Amino acid sequence: MRWLSGFRSGAFRFALLLALVFGAGAALLLVVVERSISRYAVEATDGGLKSEAAILQGEDREGGRSNLLQAIALHRRAGGDEAFRYQLTDRRGRLLVNDIGTSNAKIGWGEVEVLDDPQDADARPEMLKSLGVPMPEGGVLVVATDTYDVQELRRGLGRFTIVAGVFITLFVLVGGYLLGGLFMRRLDRVNDAIGRVMAGNVAERLPTIGISREFDLLSSNLNAMLDRIGALMDGLRQVTTDIAHDLRTPLTRLRQQLEATREANSIDHYTAGIDVAVLQTDQILAIFRALLRIGTLEGGDGRQYFCPVNLSEVIGHVVAAHQPVAEDDGKTLLAEHEPGLVVAGDAELLAQMLTNLIDNAIRHTPAGSLIVSKLERMDDSVIATISDDGPGVPAGERVNVLSRFYRLDRSRHLPGTGLGMSLAAAIAALHHARIDLLDNSPGLRVRITFPKSPPALEHSASPSKNQAD
Template sequence: MSSVIRKAKSHLLSFRLVAGYFLLFFLSTTTLFGLSVFLLDRYVTDMERQRVMEKVNFYQSLQSDNGFAKLVTELRRQHKTNRLGNVYIHLTDRDGKTIWQTIPEQLDELPSSLFSLPLTIKSGQWKNVDLPIFNDLDIYAYTLPGGQILNIGRTTERQEFLVESMRDMFAIVLLGIVLFGMAGGAFMAHQVLRPVRQLTKTVKKVSSGDMTSRVPIHKPKGEFDELAELVNAMLQRIETLMVAMRDALDNVGHDLRTPLARMKARIEQAVIEDTSPQRQRETLLDCAEEIERIDKLISMLMDIAEAETGQMRLNVESFPVADLLHDIAGLYDLIAEERGIELIVESEEVMLSADRQRMAQAIGNLTDNALKYTPEGGVVTLKASTSSDTIVLTVQDTGPGIPEKERKRIFDKLYRLDKSRSTKGLGLGLSLVRAVIIAHDGKIVVTEAPEGGSIFKVKLPSL
């Protein structure tokens, strides 16, 4: 029973669309038909009354020109014609006594008593007389100059026939409307809700763990296809983040397991062995160093996550790029000198609008990497230039370079080249650099230098 209810609820929107479409179509068609019948009835009635008025004018003119006796004679002469033409005539004197009466042939089956009584109709007015048959009488009353009353009219056969014909035709049309309206409504609801069903199906697959499932896109594109593209982009983003999170957790687990195990072993050794206070102090300092490294790892991961989700808060200001590069060079001069590496700054007079601290952190990480992998006697160059509406910050080294197949992965979190695993580091420097650059609406690319080594180019929008 519950499954039936769930299925009914899942099709409730389809039913509402079909019912709404059908009801709207049915009501509009019924309204149009009723209006058509009303206008047709009015038109035929006006046409028939115009014919009656032509006879009234004729009899009026005849009585005025030739007298009342001539009018009665003419009524007698036209008696047969009027009967066959369904014309009703009732002429009475001023006291209501019948002088002449012509009853349409169609009404012969009715009792004569229905027509023996004078009709009390005001002069110059129309009155519809209801008869116990299919036809009625539409009568116009006119008072002659001598006080006689001429009631003349026609049966409503033509109106009734046309109206009934239209009603019969509408009954057939209505049946077609019901069938085709429901079929058309069901088809339209099915077509309209197809993208919704596909979206629901995709979401169910994703909920069950199939992160590769996507909503189909149809041609030509409609509003639902635009929604499907946004959903697909969101699913792609989620899949990317989940894969990155899984990889990050694997790498974090690998990078945390070793220092934690090392700290545990040292602490256990210090507890078990009867060591001197100096040795215990050294153990605590080693543990503090490992904790600092872990804290730095977690802080960098949080910074990267903030940047990737657009939550990194930037204190944007305008400053000369040359000052930034010289400050970074001053920070790393001593390290470069100790390693026998020449650190050069080449900068144009360019103003940059950015978070100076974050930008210094990013360029500083690139400089630190360059110095780390550049051999003794090498050169690291920090350069700033402009191109169109872009400011380009370049960090170039003369180290061993980065293989082309590895260049796309070096910005992944906790990813390091195999040969650099022995080099001390967290594997988050380049990930943080990319995150900071993206937060500034920029991009970073890495290429191979012609003379060997790597070139990191940071492209940022200019003022």
């Protein structure tokens, strides 16, 4: 039944364990208190006997035996029902006073059993605690008192200890059950939300549990995870849509090419048609590889392999490799790089990103254009900028340029897949870098801002060929 779920919950089991520990601790505390009070009561009884015996010894020493007997009689009357009982013998062992009812007077501590009322046939035996002391005038004085109150106190404390321990344990158990029920109700709301997510409602988010900050932080992290999963699913749907839309044309061309090749009437035409089909297939495979690479990067894969990278060397090698290409196209590629700038990342991916940006600038600018690669430190950040003085990108199109397969109308006649900028954006995002497309008046300026690297990274960076290649 549902009401039993609270007893089966982890919260109640934890409360049960807590109740047992708390009950054991409370019982131990109560036992210590009971022992302390009992010891105090016993010490008070012993102290009273010692004090009474000492007073009567003083009476015997100062006033003699007759004065002692008067003092005993006076103490009897003054004590009432709570009076001490006395037994006094002279130096010859004769009984002078005997309230105890036994003739066995001895020095030291002892216990004597007497009847509560000797005249009553139904009288109960009563245990007296006694103290015998030698008297200055000779003989022995025994002072006794009943310990009934002390025994009753100890028994009462023992019962209270048991009852209080059981009550405290039950109280903690009941409180644990109620808290477990509260926790279960809130956890049920979380599980219901998870069920709706599993059923396909990816927009559902988990409510806060509210028991403690740690549980709320757990809900927040799970919601952040769901947001991330939702973004990845949106990206997957977008990739699927892009593939279906943008690969239709090259696949149609490939099919037409194969059909035309099948109708070829000579070996030369047949071979040429096959070569064209192979080239078109390679282009389609290149698109798939680029899409897979973008998807992998957007998923965050590879960040665990980051290490200090000398970005100055990486961009220097990329620019040096593209300068002859720019010159062949009648363009100028200049480098303005501050040396020794280090970021945390993957040298190969960073080189790929810079290659895409510089190659994009070379292919989409007219002859005579000036392309400038700049690397500098600004406000504790490392900034790489690729700028040109070509036709640029309209302000309304700059966000779209970073999307998969997007190409400006004036660039559709140029070879390419429309994935270079989106791959560069994915690499920048993997490195927690911000990529901005700005107006260069004229032309386009692409700025990548890397986050501040810890000093340990900069000190541990070692310029090496592997980092730059």
